[in-house]
Each structure stands twice: as C-alpha cells, then as structure tokens.
Amino acid sequence: MSTEVRVPTLGESVTEATVATWFKNPGDRVEVDEMLCELETDKVTVEVPSPAAGTMGEIVAAEGETVGVDALLATISEGGEAAAPAPAAKPAEAAASSDTGEAIDVMVPTLGESVTEATVSTWFKQVGDTVAQDEMLCELETDKVSVEVPAPAAGTITEILAKEGDTVEASAKLAIMTSGSGAVATKPAAAPAAAPAAAATGKDVEDAPAAKKLMAEKGISADQVTGSGRDGRIMKEDVLKAVTAPAAAAAPAAAPRAPVHADDAAREERVKMTRLRQTIAKRLKDSQNTAAMLTTYNEVDMTEVMALRNEYKDLFLKKHGVKLGFMSFFTKACVHALKEIPEVNAEIDGTDVVYKNFVHMGIAAGTPTGLVVPVIRDADAMSFADIEKAIAEKGARARDGKLSMAEMQGGTFTISNGGVYGSLMSSPILNPPQSGILGMHKIQDRPMAIKGQVVIRPMMYLALSYDHRIVDGKGAVTFLVRVKEALEDPRRLLMDL
Structure with a gap:
C-alpha cells in the first residue's frame, strides 16, 4: 500500500x-x-x-x-x-532485529522552551550493551541545563547515531535499540562514523533558493552569512539576520592569542568550553555591554540574625523538616526593600519600564558545570519555611543538573552568596533583563564602634549591582539601607517597617 x-x-x-x-x-x-x-x-x-x-x-x-x-x-x-x-x-542488524524483537528509536527528549539543540556530552552505554528500561543511556548538554536520556525500553543498543561531541536538534534520533534481552549488535565500528564524516567534509551543500535570491538582491556573499539549516545550509531567515544585524555586532572580535613558547605549549591543555559555560560567558558580557551597571556597598551587623537563628533552629527543623539558614532572612529582607524601591524589581522593555507586582527571586547556585540561577516564584508570598524548602530543593536539583528550563526563567531579582566560598567583597554582575542583584559575602568578626565603645561584631559586606538606566543612586542606596535595617533588627520584618 x-x-x-x-x-x-x-x-x-x-x-x-x-x-x-x-x-x-x-x-x-x-x-x-x-x-x-x-x-x-x-x-x-x-x-x-x-x-x-x-x-x-x-x-x-x-x-x-x-x-x-x-x-x-x-x-x-x-x-x-x-x-x-x-x-x-x-544482514547482521536484520538478523538481530528479527530474533529478538522490534527496533526502538532513542530520541532527544523535550529540551524546554526556546532550546532547539543540544550537545551529546557522555554516552554511558556502548553498542552491544544490554540495558533495562529507564536506565540512563547518555547525557545531553544544552546552553542551560544537562539532560539525561533514559532507555525507552529494555533491550540492546544496536547502533549509536550521535557520538559524543555531536550537536543534535530537538527530536533528533540518538540511537537504535532492539527490544528484548538477548539482542547482540554486530555493526562494524566504522559504519556510524562514516555518515558524519561525509557530512562534515561535504561542505558543498546547496543553500535554500530563497536565500540565494535574497543574497543576490542585498548584494552579500554566502561567507557573510551563518547558515542555520542542515549541514550549514543558509536559509532565508539567516540572510535577513545578516542584513539587519547592527554593524557593531561584527566589529569587535576576540583578540588573537599571543604566541606561546614551545615548551609552555607542550604543557598546556586545551579543552572546549561547554555549551553552558559559553552561554554564561555570552550573557555576562551582554549584560556589561547593555546595562549601565553600577555597584553600591554597605555592611550589615549579623548579630541579631545569628542570635535568632541559633535560638530557633532546632525547633524550626523539628517542625518544618528543613534547616533554618541565612538565605530566608536575606530573601525576606530583599522582598521588604523591593516593595519600597520597586524600580529595583523592574525591567526595561524598549522605551517602557515594566514594574513587577510580584517577586520571583533568583538564587544563584554554583554547580560542577557552572553557575545557574533557579527561581523561587512568588517569594513575596512565602514563609521562612517555604523559602528554605524551595532553596534546598532547587539547590539539590541544580547540583544534580536536573533543573528544568521553566525553573530558571522569569526571575525579577537575584541574590548571589559568594560568602559560602569565602569571598569578602565582590561586585556581582546583573542577570538580564533584571535591574538588580544583591551580593552576600563572608561573615567576619571585626572591631566596630558601638555607642562609643569598640566591640567585636560578626559583619558582612553587602553589594547591590543595579542598572543605572532605571535605578537612581538614591534608590539603590535606600534599598541597601532597608536590607541592612531589616537584618540588624529582624523584628522590622514582622512589623513591616
């Protein structure tokens, strides 16, 4: 038929x-x-x-x-x-399939909104391996998160189509399995590599007809356009991007690396940046190039917060099943200050200022693969216990590389705690399109003048980086003072003062 x-x-x-x-x-x-x-x-x-x-x-x-x-x-x-x-x-593949069951495709899972491709970072299984259903086959890396690919059924790996380092599109085929437990793959090792090699060397790809027509109309050559189609094929939208891209985008290229002595070069190791690290680098540089970023500093006496935490931490843990940390105090203090200085919680959209009548708090977290910022949604409506639970759960998922795209989008303000690594002072970089980020630092005993006497107090430097296009200096300083006041007298949070 x-x-x-x-x-x-x-x-x-x-x-x-x-x-x-x-x-x-x-x-x-x-x-x-x-x-x-x-x-x-x-x-x-x-x-x-x-x-x-x-x-x-x-x-x-x-x-x-x-x-x-x-x-x-x-x-x-x-x-x-x-x-x-x-x-x-x-014939070998056909025999294996007929003896043991049907062929099953291993596909790229859903990667999340706006993510169209991923890189195969690690294969945990090889051709010929027998796997159980839901056993991890490989790990993909996108520009935001790592994604594990489980086996769709029990069986044997008969062919791996996307090797480590290959870039695959959403819904692409990664491998082929044969269902059943006795299947053994006998594919020659050279076969899977042949196709990618041909694709890589066959740069004679025909560009889309509409793209060629538009390039002729606009008077630009193919080497001025980056193709997004299959095998680097230039599509019509690629030409439009090249035509409308601002001139500045093509101007500053990275400076060439200075010559390296042969003895030093032999002792160097060159490792390709992960997609996550490339995205972090690009976003941070874009933030510097776009926002009029400025940082203001203050310091906070942590005596009262530490005393309150020590007094109630055991009871808090017993009742809520989670430890009482400092992050919930800082989150509450920032929410309190954002209500008074709403522009720190806003963003610029063209010539408009978008004020947010809610707080989706980003909590920066370091992971083995790089910095990620999971978002605690509606933090302004959460209790201390809810905040601590959310931070603990998101932090664990971040370290395991299991955060979804939705969990890292939509933040309105960010807190970054460099103090856990021993940082005494730093200037955090904005997380676009947000207009403010608070940097926490190490708590250090320092001599302070209190009511005419020198006493030792646990002090922490605070840093607020903000977008000066939308936040004035007065607003930024006032915000940081309100955070300081709320932490030095936590009762102000209860009284909403």
Missing part, C-alpha cells in the same frame, strides 16, 4: 513554497511523524512529517523546486516489505 506525502497548509495568503532540504532518500526507512523534508515560503520554514511508517518511495519534488499547496512531494510504501537496498546491506 502506498501513501502520498503532500504539501501541508502553508498559512493564510501563502500559495507556494520551495523544497529546501530532503532529509530522506528513496529506500530509507521512516517512522510516523519523522521529518521527511523542509519547505521554505516567503514567511516561514515548514517541516513535513511522514504521514505513515514505511519505506521512502519516489521523490516527486526535488530540492529547489517550487510547489503549490497540496502538491505531491513523494510517496511512502507502508510496511517493511518494500525495503530498498539499504536494509539489505545490513
């Missing part, structure tokens, strides 16, 4: 499209909803999924052809009987 693959509805007023890329060839095995080809209209790029499982038959519309709505693109022979030469060339 044959199934037709036709051009889907392209949208209002769009009557035709150009076939940009075919991901499958005649004879290839395809699954339901697996991407067959990509069409490009004058407005959007449209992916065409397979309407049925089977084998690719004839491709009617080749790459570069213009097709109308509902036009025939290709045919699919349903079932496995129409297998072309490709499956026949893999």
Whole structure:
C-alpha cells in the first residue's frame, strides 16, 4: 500500500513554497511523524512529517523546486516489505532485529522552551550493551541545563547515531535499540562514523533558493552569512539576520592569542568550553555591554540574625523538616526593600519600564558545570519555611543538573552568596533583563564602634549591582539601607517597617 506525502497548509495568503532540504532518500526507512523534508515560503520554514511508517518511495519534488499547496512531494510504501537496498546491506542488524524483537528509536527528549539543540556530552552505554528500561543511556548538554536520556525500553543498543561531541536538534534520533534481552549488535565500528564524516567534509551543500535570491538582491556573499539549516545550509531567515544585524555586532572580535613558547605549549591543555559555560560567558558580557551597571556597598551587623537563628533552629527543623539558614532572612529582607524601591524589581522593555507586582527571586547556585540561577516564584508570598524548602530543593536539583528550563526563567531579582566560598567583597554582575542583584559575602568578626565603645561584631559586606538606566543612586542606596535595617533588627520584618 502506498501513501502520498503532500504539501501541508502553508498559512493564510501563502500559495507556494520551495523544497529546501530532503532529509530522506528513496529506500530509507521512516517512522510516523519523522521529518521527511523542509519547505521554505516567503514567511516561514515548514517541516513535513511522514504521514505513515514505511519505506521512502519516489521523490516527486526535488530540492529547489517550487510547489503549490497540496502538491505531491513523494510517496511512502507502508510496511517493511518494500525495503530498498539499504536494509539489505545490513544482514547482521536484520538478523538481530528479527530474533529478538522490534527496533526502538532513542530520541532527544523535550529540551524546554526556546532550546532547539543540544550537545551529546557522555554516552554511558556502548553498542552491544544490554540495558533495562529507564536506565540512563547518555547525557545531553544544552546552553542551560544537562539532560539525561533514559532507555525507552529494555533491550540492546544496536547502533549509536550521535557520538559524543555531536550537536543534535530537538527530536533528533540518538540511537537504535532492539527490544528484548538477548539482542547482540554486530555493526562494524566504522559504519556510524562514516555518515558524519561525509557530512562534515561535504561542505558543498546547496543553500535554500530563497536565500540565494535574497543574497543576490542585498548584494552579500554566502561567507557573510551563518547558515542555520542542515549541514550549514543558509536559509532565508539567516540572510535577513545578516542584513539587519547592527554593524557593531561584527566589529569587535576576540583578540588573537599571543604566541606561546614551545615548551609552555607542550604543557598546556586545551579543552572546549561547554555549551553552558559559553552561554554564561555570552550573557555576562551582554549584560556589561547593555546595562549601565553600577555597584553600591554597605555592611550589615549579623548579630541579631545569628542570635535568632541559633535560638530557633532546632525547633524550626523539628517542625518544618528543613534547616533554618541565612538565605530566608536575606530573601525576606530583599522582598521588604523591593516593595519600597520597586524600580529595583523592574525591567526595561524598549522605551517602557515594566514594574513587577510580584517577586520571583533568583538564587544563584554554583554547580560542577557552572553557575545557574533557579527561581523561587512568588517569594513575596512565602514563609521562612517555604523559602528554605524551595532553596534546598532547587539547590539539590541544580547540583544534580536536573533543573528544568521553566525553573530558571522569569526571575525579577537575584541574590548571589559568594560568602559560602569565602569571598569578602565582590561586585556581582546583573542577570538580564533584571535591574538588580544583591551580593552576600563572608561573615567576619571585626572591631566596630558601638555607642562609643569598640566591640567585636560578626559583619558582612553587602553589594547591590543595579542598572543605572532605571535605578537612581538614591534608590539603590535606600534599598541597601532597608536590607541592612531589616537584618540588624529582624523584628522590622514582622512589623513591616
């Protein structure tokens, strides 16, 4: 039985499209909803999924052809009987599949909103390994979080399609398993590597027709555009980005590295930055380039907070099942100050100032792979116990690399505690698009003049970095003074003073 693959509805007023890329060839095995080809209209790029499982038959519309709505693109022979030469060339795989069960695809899981690709960082299993259902197969790294990929079923790894270091798109196929416990893969080691090698060397990819037309119209060459399509193919939107990008974006490139002595070079180790580290670096530099960032400092006497904590920590732990730390005091103090100085909790959107009538508190946390900022939503409506529980739970998930995208988005203000590492003084960098970040530091006994006498007090330096475009110096200083007052006399928090 044959199934037709036709051009889907392209949208209002769009009557035709150009076939940009075919991901499958005649004879290839395809699954339901697996991407067959990509069409490009004058407005959007449209992916065409397979309407049925089977084998690719004839491709009617080749790459570069213009097709109308509902036009025939290709045919699919349903079932496995129409297998072309490709499956026949893999007798060992076919035998393993027929003996032990059906082939199961291991796909890239949902990566989260706005995340379109990931890097395969580690494979825990090899071809031929037997795995149990939900056993971890590999780990992916996005520009924000690490994602573990569990086995969708019990069986044997028969083929690994994406090797360590490969960049894969959302919903891409990572590996193939054979269900059952006795399957043994006998694929030659060279086979999986052959395809990526060909793709890497075959830089002769044809750019999308609409992209070439637009480049000709705008008078720019292909080497001025970064392609986002398959194998680096330049798409129409890539050309538009290159045309509309501000001139400043292309100006300052990183200075070339100074020459290194041969003896020193032999003792160096060069390691590629992780995607998370690259994103951290980019965001922090963007923050410096965008915001008019300034930092104001103060110091707080921690005597009263420490006394209150010591007095109630055992009772607090017994009742709430979580330790009473300093972060809940600082969170409460910041919420208190943000109510009085709302611009520190606001953000700039073009020529508008967006004031937030809520506080989603970002709590910066160090992890083995880099700094992440999980967000405690509606912290202004939470109790001390709720805040401590949320911080403990988010911190544990951050260290395990299990934070979701949603848990790190939407923050309105951030607290960063460098004191846990021994920092005495620092200037934190804003977390865009936020306008303020509080830096906590080490508690250190210092001699202080109190009522005409020198006494030893546990002191902490506080630093507030803020965006001077929206927050004036008076507001920033007042905010920090209110935080100081609330911590030096915690009863003010209860009285809302």
